[in-house]
Each structure stands twice: as structure tokens, then as C-alpha cells.
Amino acid sequence: MTDRLAGTFFFLLAAGYVWLSAGYTAGFGDPLGPAIFPRVIGIPMMILGLSLAIWPRHNASWSDAGGLLRQAAAIGLLLGYALLLEPLGFVPSSFAAILGLSLMMGAPPIKGLLTAAIAAPGLYLLFDRVMGLPLPLIGTWFT
Amino acid sequence: MIWKMTKLKAVGLASAMLFAAPAMATECIAPADPGGGWDFTCREVGRILSSEGLVDGNVQVTNMPGGVGAVAFANVAGKRADDAELLVATSTVGVTQIAQGKYPAGIDTMRWLAMLGADVGVIAVDADSPYQTLDELMAALKEDVTSVATAGSTGAGGWDHIRLMMLAQAAGIEDIAAIRWVQFDGGSPAVTQMMGGQVGVVSTDMGEIKGFIESGDIRVLAVLADEPISAFPDLPTAVSQGYDVTGYNWRGFYTGGDVSDEDYAAWVERLQKLYDSDAWKEVATNSGLEPIWRGGDEFAAYVAEQEQQMAEISRQIGVIQ
Amino acid sequence: MDILASLWAGFSVAALPINLALIIGGCFAGTLIGALPGLGPVNGVAILIPLTFAFGLDATSSMILLSAVYYGCMYGGRISAIMLNIPGDEPAIMTTLDGYPMAKKGQAADALAISGVASFIGATLATVGLTLFAPMLAKAAIYFGPADYFALYVMAFATIGGITGSDPRKTLLAALLGLMLGTVGLDPSTGVARYTFGSFHLYDGFDAIVALVGLFAISEILFFLEGKAQSSGLVPPGRVFPRLSRVKEGLGASLRGSVIGFIAGILPGAGASLGAVMSYSAEKRISDKGSFGQGDPRGVAAPEAGNNAASGGALIPMLTLGVPGSGTTAVMLAMLISLNIQPGPLLFQRSPDLVWGLVAALYLANVVLLVLNLPLIGMFTRVLGLPVWGLMPLVVAISYLGVYAITHAAFDLLVMVGFGILGFVLRKLDFSLVPVVLGLLLGMDMENNLRRALSISGGDFTILVQSPIALTIYVLTGGFLVLSLYLSRRDRSRTLD
Numbered sequence: 001m002t003d004r005l006a007g008t009f010f011f012l013l014a015a016g017y018v019w020l021s022a023g024y025t026a027g028f029g030d031p032l033g034p035a036i037f038p039r040v041i042g043i044p045m046m047i048l049g050l051s052l053a054i055w056p057r058h059n060a061s062w063s064d065a066g067g068l069l070r071q072a073a074a075i076g077l078l079l080g081y082a083l084l085l086e087p088l089g090f091v092p093s094s095f096a097a098i099l100g101l102s103l104m105m106g107a108p109p110i111k112g113l114l115t116a117a118i119a120a121p122g123l124y125l126l127f128d129r130v131m132g133l134p135l136p137l138i139g140t141w142f143t
Numbered sequence: 144m145i146w147k148m149t150k151l152k153a154v155g156l157a158s159a160m161l162f163a164a165p166a167m168a169t170e171c172i173a174p175a176d177p178g179g180g181w182d183f184t185c186r187e188v189g190r191i192l193s194s195e196g197l198v199d200g201n202v203q204v205t206n207m208p209g210g211v212g213a214v215a216f217a218n219v220a221g222k223r224a225d226d227a228e229l230l231v232a233t234s235t236v237g238v239t240q241i242a243q244g245k246y247p248a249g250i251d252t253m254r255w256l257a258m259l260g261a262d263v264g265v266i267a268v269d270a271d272s273p274y275q276t277l278d279e280l281m282a283a284l285k286e287d288v289t290s291v292a293t294a295g296s297t298g299a300g301g302w303d304h305i306r307l308m309m310l311a312q313a314a315g316i317e318d319i320a321a322i323r324w325v326q327f328d329g330g331s332p333a334v335t336q337m338m339g340g341q342v343g344v345v346s347t348d349m350g351e352i353k354g355f356i357e358s359g360d361i362r363v364l365a366v367l368a369d370e371p372i373s374a375f376p377d378l379p380t381a382v383s384q385g386y387d388v389t390g391y392n393w394r395g396f397y398t399g400g401d402v403s404d405e406d407y408a409a410w411v412e413r414l415q416k417l418y419d420s421d422a423w424k425e426v427a428t429n430s431g432l433e434p435i436w437r438g439g440d441e442f443a444a445y446v447a448e449q450e451q452q453m454a455e456i457s458r459q460i461g462v463i464q
Numbered sequence: 465m466d467i468l469a470s471l472w473a474g475f476s477v478a479a480l481p482i483n484l485a486l487i488i489g490g491c492f493a494g495t496l497i498g499a500l501p502g503l504g505p506v507n508g509v510a511i512l513i514p515l516t517f518a519f520g521l522d523a524t525s526s527m528i529l530l531s532a533v534y535y536g537c538m539y540g541g542r543i544s545a546i547m548l549n550i551p552g553d554e555p556a557i558m559t560t561l562d563g564y565p566m567a568k569k570g571q572a573a574d575a576l577a578i579s580g581v582a583s584f585i586g587a588t589l590a591t592v593g594l595t596l597f598a599p600m601l602a603k604a605a606i607y608f609g610p611a612d613y614f615a616l617y618v619m620a621f622a623t624i625g626g627i628t629g630s631d632p633r634k635t636l637l638a639a640l641l642g643l644m645l646g647t648v649g650l651d652p653s654t655g656v657a658r659y660t661f662g663s664f665h666l667y668d669g670f671d672a673i674v675a676l677v678g679l680f681a682i683s684e685i686l687f688f689l690e691g692k693a694q695s696s697g698l699v700p701p702g703r704v705f706p707r708l709s710r711v712k713e714g715l716g717a718s719l720r721g722s723v724i725g726f727i728a729g730i731l732p733g734a735g736a737s738l739g740a741v742m743s744y745s746a747e748k749r750i751s752d753k754g755s756f757g758q759g760d761p762r763g764v765a766a767p768e769a770g771n772n773a774a775s776g777g778a779l780i781p782m783l784t785l786g787v788p789g790s791g792t793t794a795v796m797l798a799m800l801i802s803l804n805i806q807p808g809p810l811l812f813q814r815s816p817d818l819v820w821g822l823v824a825a826l827y828l829a830n831v832v833l834l835v836l837n838l839p840l841i842g843m844f845t846r847v848l849g850l851p852v853w854g855l856m857p858l859v860v861a862i863s864y865l866g867v868y869a870i871t872h873a874a875f876d877l878l879v880m881v882g883f884g885i886l887g888f889v890l891r892k893l894d895f896s897l898v899p900v901v902l903g904l905l906l907g908m909d910m911e912n913n914l915r916r917a918l919s920i921s922g923g924d925f926t927i928l929v930q931s932p933i934a935l936t937i938y939v940l941t942g943g944f945l946v947l948s949l950y951l952s953r954r955d956r957s958r959t960l961d
Binding site for chain 1: 631633634636637640641643644647651653654656658659682685686688689690851852853854856857858860861862864865868869870874877878880881884885888892893894895907911914915918919921922923
Binding site: 026 | 203
């Protein structure tokens with residue numbers, strides 16, 4: 001079943017990809033143009049996707065409700081980390097992200113807290129101060 | 144010794160490092176990955192600014208790659224338009240992008256500070272090439288525009304391509320868009336492919352391919368400068384051969400559009416002092432740049448004129464409608 | 465015996481105390497940077513450039529430091545690939561294929577030792593090649609035109625099919641997906657923005673490191689969250705000390721991988737990733753009896769020898785022509801120029817101290833890396849014993865940092881999470897991720913070289929098969945495919961007997 005879905009998805013993706021390629025034109029100096037290579041990729045992809053949808057071989061099994069919930073929460077946390085890194089600053093946001101992820105993965109609360117409390121400023125020191133890659137220590141919300 | 148430090152001291156030192164007020168106020172954004180031309184402009188100029196005492200502390204270099212400078216441009220326009228401690232490195236390449244509408248806004252969004260030097264365009268052929276002079280090459284192209292495959296480090300519509308188109312136009316070639324153009328990932332790959340016989344002519348910046356000129360592997364038909372350049376005074380310019388075309392790739396800076404006149408003037412003055420320093424002259428010549436100064440309003444006017452020129456030729460070859 | 469005399473002079477430069485210290489420090493820093501997901505050799509080298517200015521190093525010492533870091537990264541990339549199934553940098557992707565399965569079987573120490581020795585062999589042979597043949601090889605590489613490069617990429621993708629996975633359709637789909645993602649961004653030939661949907665952030669396309677970390681590291685986390693919360697390690701630490709017998713199994717593969725990788729490295733633009741891919745797929749054709757992908761030592765040795773040999777090979781066009789063979793050598797070249805050393809054909813004559821000092825330093829760096837890496841194996845395997853809840857959140861934070869520190873764009877972090885979800889779903893659906901990354905890494909160059917070839921010929925497709933080099937590559941590819949078909953038939957009839 002999942003193969004059928006995946007095949008259909010790839011077919012639609014490739015079809016959209018090929019369709020969009022029609023808009024890419026350059027009227028000078030380039031015999032092949034920017035649209036041909038996407039078609040060379042997209043058309044076989046449509047065929048393969050279709051074949052997967054018609055003759056599936058594999059069925060993926062997903063985890064139970066608890067697992068799915070944890071995965072969704074983790075994705076939410078990762079997106080939040082990405083979005084809040086600048087506003088909150090590196091150290092607070094990393095602290096929260098490391099703590100959250102480690103608790104989700106089953107860390108004993110005290111140890112998780114300790115890991116996050118050491119790692120967040122430690123990584124800042126390593127990157128910003130030792131390697132010279134500038135990072136926001138405190139975010140734009142606090143200044 | 145470090146290993147003997149007690150844990151307490153280590154924690155103290157670490158927190159001191161963590162919360163020590165950053166001594167750097169000035170920031171230079173390099174709108175590219177580390178290692179590129181814009182990155183080096185920021186790093187070198189930043190280094191000299193602080194070693195000459197023109198700014199307090201160090202200049203922090205921030206890499207903000209994306210969209211050939213468009214990401215940094217949008218970021219400064221949106222978030223830091225009034226930040227008086229901010230420099231953004233740019234060059235002719237950035238202006239080409241603006242002229243072709245590939246940045247989120249036009250040149251008047253920013254305040255253009257100064258250019259500190261320029262790389263010079265060259266037109267080169269292989270040492271074994273039948274073309275001895277620019278005239279011979281242009282004559283061949285005039286007879287049949289597809290007779291020679293030309294190449295450079297930018298795509299069609301990029302600065303390397305446009306410079307060649309300007310020359311072809313000056314030579315009276317009409318169907319310039321039909322000239323075969325091949326893009327390579329840099330000037331030296333283009334030159335080696337020319338030495339391997341894949342293409343006939345290379346148009347690119349001189350800095351990157353100096354080594355091949357010195358070794359005699361390639362022949363320079365024209366230097367796109369007003370005057371012969373100091374590193375190779377014997378190489379002929381296009382101007383001296385009767386083609387009124389120059390093609391500099393300058394390196395300079397802009398800052399946000401809302402920076403006050405006072406701060407703007409102060410930056411122009413600091414950059415002029417930097418330009419006059421021996422340290423900059425040395426860095427510039429080392430990296431293959433001709434030190435050329437244009438600052439303040441003069442520079443802003445120059446950028447505006449260049450943008451006009453680029454937009455026009457881009458329209459002629461069909462890069463923009 | 466010009467070369468020997470020059471090399472001897474080179475060793476006298478490299479053996480200066482300051483240079484020795486730089487070699488050791490650079491190797492160590494490089495190994496660490498390479499092992500951290502999200503930081504590759506390009507970043508490693510770029511990070512150290514300001515440092516060389518700060519120390520006021522001369523050109524030779526600077527290049528020695530940067531090259532030691534470069535070699536160190538190549539060694540380091542394999543560590544997280546083997547232990548966490550997360551390649552530390554692009555060329556290490558092939559090492560996950562057999563390295564991680566070995567670690568899962570409790571043979572992490574063996575895999576680390578095999579890859580360490582293979583890296584040593586690859587890098588040393590490449591350095592020997594560099595010493596003896598550099599000018600000659602550079603001359604040959606010039607004659608490799610766009611049509612020939614295109615043939616090379618066709619070969620790489622034609623042989624991908626057999627690399628991984630149960631369903632060849634899925635391997636192909638994965639590669640096509642990678643190629644598709646590779647077309648996002650400004651088209652280099654014409655500047656047309658493709659599939660960017662109006663976002664300037666997508667103009668440069670998807671960064672390989674962002675994709676790599678997302679696909680491998682983030683998806684790994686989602687996998688862990690699948691089961692019940694666990695407090696044990698990722699994989700069994702197993703033995704702490706590697707066994708010599710296992711290391712010996714990888715020797716033949718290392719030698720073969722070195723040769724293939726070296727050739728890929730000499731060609732500017734092909735680089736270490738291609739070297740690793742070709743070494744692995746060639747080795748699989750030659751020696752696979754069904755054990756590849758399940759943790760075969762030869763599947764670890766071949767790509768590691770390949771990518772290290774390729775990085776050595778990439779120094780040849782850089783030193784002899786001034787043409788960067790990879791992103792890292794591009795940064796090193798820019799560095800040379802700013803130190804008033806003009807790269808190009810005259811470098812060997814003008815700066816013999818620099819060139820031969822560097823070459824000698826590379827020999828020393830290899831030895832240092834081997835000596836440094838083997839005792840560290842025990843330490844690395846102990847990392848495997850750390851609980852997942854401690855290790856994986858750190859990997860995430862480091863990845864975020866590595867990406868953010870280089871691009872300063874939260875957008876790239878979101879893209880990374882997106883790649884993570886994509887990687888998770890693909891793995892769930894039994895797609896291999898390696899072809900996706902290869903498509904993304906190599907697709908752009910493949911298209912560009914095709915476009916270049918056709919620009920040169922003015923649209924005439926016969927240019928693709930006119931050059932004898934391209935023809936040879938196509939014949940080899942054909943032979944390769946026929947051979948593997950024959951071998952798989954033979955194996956099947958054997959199992960029937």
C-alpha cells in the first residue's frame with residue numbers, strides 16, 4: 001500500500017516538475033536551455049513512479065500512536081528551535097532544545113537538565129570563541 | 144598548565160569567556176561562503192581597519208551567502224537599514240545582478256560607500272591560437288559569429304559575458320546574441336579548458352589567471368582598462384586598439400539606506416584613510432587588484448551609471464526583456 | 465633524481481618544529497571538524513584562515529596547516545558515518561553503507577581501524593602519485609573536456625543502480641529525486657532561477673551539508689523516537705580493540721580504491737565524493753558475494769581509500785594549474801593568492817620550497833593521522849556506550865550550529881528539518897538515501913558539463929561521443945554493466961545448484 005502511495009506521489013511530483021520546466025527559457029547563447037535537463041529527469045521519474053504505483057513490492061509499517069506523537073512533537077521542537085534561534089539567542093534556545101529532545105528520548109530529568117546546562121554554553125564557547133564563528137549569544141528579543 | 148587548573152577555575156574562566164562583552168562593534172557582511180572574493184574583501188579590509196586603528200577592536204566578519212548577494216541585500220534592507228556599524232562587501236557582480244532585477248530592490252535602497260580597487264577584465268587566447276590581435280579575433284567573429292567558442296567564469300548575462308559583448312558591439316558585430324558562450328566554474332578552469340582546445344577565447348578577470356600569463360601558456364589580446372596596468376605594462380588595452388571598452392570588476396562596500404549623512408561621511412573618510420595606507424596597497428597588489436579609489440557621492444553616481452549600462456546591454460542580448 | 469632531491473629539501477622544510485606542530489595540531493583539529501556533522505573540510509579550512517593571519521604564518525606554514533586540516537577532515541568524516549550512520553562530510557556517505565552495519569554488529573572498532581588504515585593507504589598512495597607524476601598528470605587532465613566529464617557522470621549514475629537497496633526502481637527514483645533537488649536554484653549557464661518559487665534563499669540551491677545532516681541525522685532521531693524510550697546505547701560498543709585479521713581483509717580493496725579515487729581526484733571538479741562512489745561500486749562488482757551492505761570490511765575500505773586518495777589527487781590540479789579540484793582546494797587557492805603566491809603553471813619553479821614542503825608535510829600528516837587515529841578508536845567506541853538521550857540531542861545542536869554559523873539563516877535550518885522528514889519517510893518506504901545525496905551532489909555538474917559540451921558544439925549532440933576519452937568511458941560503463949549482469953546470473957545459478 002505504501003508503495004502505491006509513494007509511486008503516486010513521485011508521479012505527481014515529477015509531473016509538476018516537468019510542467020514547471022516549461023516556464024524556464026533563455027533566448028540566447030545556450031543551445032540546450034534550462035528546461036531540457038529537468039525533463040530528462042522528470043519523465044523517467046514519472047514512469048518509475050507509475051510502475052511503483054501499479055506493481056508495489058513493499059509495505060512500510062508505521063509506529064504506534066505513541067511513537068507517532070513523539071515524532072510529531074520532535075518535528076515541532078526542531079522547527080521551533082530553528083525559528084527561535086535568532087530571537088532567543090543561541091544559548092537559551094539550545095538549552096531548551098537539548099533538554100526537550102533528551103527528555104523525549106527517555107533521559108532521567110536531572111541528567112537531561114545537566115546535559116543541556118553544560119552543552120548549551122559549552123557549544124557556544126567552542127564555536128563562537130574558539131573557532132571564531134559568530135553566533136548570537138542572547139537573542140534579539142532581549143536587546 | 145591548563146590541565147592542572149582546578150575545576151572551579153575552569154568554570155570561572157569559561158563563564159568569563161562567555162559573558163565578556165564582545166569587543167567588536169563593527170561588522171562586515173560577506174554575502175558569500177567563506178573563501179570567496181567577497182569573503183576575502185571583508186576579512187582583509189576588516190583586518191586593516193583594525194590594525195590601522197580606524198575602528199575600535201576587531202571587525203567581525205559574517206558570512207551570509209545566498210542569491211549572489213541578494214539574501215544579504217534583503218536582510219540589510221529589511222532589518223538593519225540604519226545600522227551605522229555595518230559594511231557589506233560587494234563588487235561589479237552585485238551591480239550586474241541588480242541591473243537584471245535579481246535583487247529584491249534597486250541600487251537606491253542602499254548607500255554606496257566606496258570602491259577600494261578593481262580586478263581588470265582580459266580577453267585571452269591560447270598561446271597556439273591563430274589570433275594574434277584583438278582585430279583578428281573580432282574580424283573572425285564578424286565574418287561568422289559562431290566561428291569561435293568563447294568562455295568565462297560567469298553564465299550568459301554575467302559580467303564576463305557582458306564585457307565580451309561590449310567589445311563585440313564596439314567592433315560592429317550585430318548579432319552578438321549568437322556568439323557561442325560557455326560557462327565554467329572560474330577563470331582558471333576556463334583557461335585550462337582553452338589550453339585543452341575546448342574553447343577558443345576566454346574573457347575573465349585577470350587576477351585569477353595571472354599565472355598563465357606569466358608562464359606564457361596564454362596570450363592576452365586585450366586588457367579592458369583605461370591605461371596599461373602596473374603588473375603587465377606591455378599588454379595592450381582594448382582602448383589602445385581602438386575599442387572604447389573598459390571592464391573593471393571593482394571591490395567595494397555599501398551600507399544601509401537609512402544611515403545618517405554624518406555616519407556615511409565618517410565611513411567614506413575611514414575607507415579613504417584605509418585606501419591611502421601602505422597595508423592596503425600591499426594587499427591589493429597581492430590579490431591582483433589595481434588600487435582604484437572612488438568614494439562617497441562620486442562612487443554612488445558611478446554605480447548608478449554602471450547599472451544603467453548593464454541593464455541596457457542585458458536587454459540587447461535578451462537576458463532581460 | 466631531481467624529485468628525490470626536491471623531496472628531501474621539502475622534508476627539511478616540513479620538519480621544522482613550527483611546521484611539525486602545525487601538522488599535528490591541524491590533523492587533530494581536522495579530525496574533530498570532520499567528525500562533527502554539519503562541519504566539513506570547506507568550513508574547517510575556512511575557519512582556520514583567520515587563524516593563520518593571526519599567527520602571522522608564512523605561505524608554506526599556512527598551506528601546511530590547511531592541508532593537514534583538509535586531510536584530517538577526510539579521516540574524521542568517517543567516524544560519525546560508522547558510529548552514528550551520519551556522514552560527517554559529503555565524501556563519507558559511502559562509508560555509511562557498510563560501516564554502520566559493522567558497528568551494529570559490535571564491530572565498530574574493526575570498522576574504525578579498517579577505515580583508518582584504508583584512509584592512510586589512499587592518502588599515502590595519492591601523495592606518492594603527486595610526488596612522481598604531478599606535472600605530467602596535470603597536462604593530461606587539461607585534455608578532459610566537458611563531454612568527457614559528462615561521460616564520467618553518466619558512468620557514476622549508471623553504476624549507482626547496483627549500489628544499494630532491494631528494489632532497483634527505488635534506487636533509481638532516489639537518484640532522480642536527488643538530481644531534481646540539484647536543479648533548484650540559479651541556472652549557472654543562463655542565470656534563470658529554477659524551482660525557487662520566488663525565494664532568494666533558494667537561489668544558491670540546496671547546500672549539500674544541510675541536506676546531508678537533515679537526511680541522515682534528523683531522520684535518525686525520528687527513527688529513535690519510534691520505539692519505546694530507551695536508555696541504552698545506539699549500537700553495541702562491542703570490542704574496544706580492533707582485530708588485525710579484519711584490517712587485513714580490507715587491504716586489497718584499499719589498494720584498488722586508492723587508484724580509482726586518485727584518478728577521480730586529479731580531474732578538477734570531480735572530487736572526493738565521486739572517488740568514493742566509484743571505488744565502492746567497483747569494489748562491489750569485484751568482490752561482492754552478497755555481504756556488501758551488511759557490514760563487509762571491503763565495503764568500508766574501498767570508499768575510504770577512494771575519498772582520501774581523491775583529496776590527495778585534487779591537490780595536483782591545484783598546485784600545477786591553479787585550478788581547484790574541490791570546494792576545499794578553492795579556499796586554499798584563494799588563501800595562496802592573498803599570501804602573494806601566484807598559483808598556476810609556474811608555481812613549481814617559483815616556489816619549490818612551498819610545493820615540496822607541502823608534499824613532504826602531507827607524508828608526515830598521513831603518519832600523524834594514522835598514529836593519532838588508531839589509539840583514539842577506544843575513545844570513539846566508548847562514545848557509542850553513551851545513552852542515546854545524551855548523544856543525539858548533542859548531534860542536533862552541533863548540526864544546527866554548524867549550519868547556522870556558516871549561513872546565518874534560519875531558513876537553512878528549516879530546510880534541514882524538511883530534509884529530515886523526507887529522509888525519514890524515504891527510509892520507511894525502503895528507499896536508500898545515498899543515491900539522493902549523490903544526485904544532489906553530482907547532478908549540477910552533470911548538467912553543466914552537458915550544457916557546456918553543447919554550447920561548444922553549437923547544439924550538435926555528436927560532440928558527446930566524438931572524444932576518445934568519452935568513448936572509452938562509455939565502453940567501460942557498458943562493460944561494467946554487462947559484467948555485473950553476468951555475475952549476478954552466475955551467482956543465481958550457483959545458489960540454485
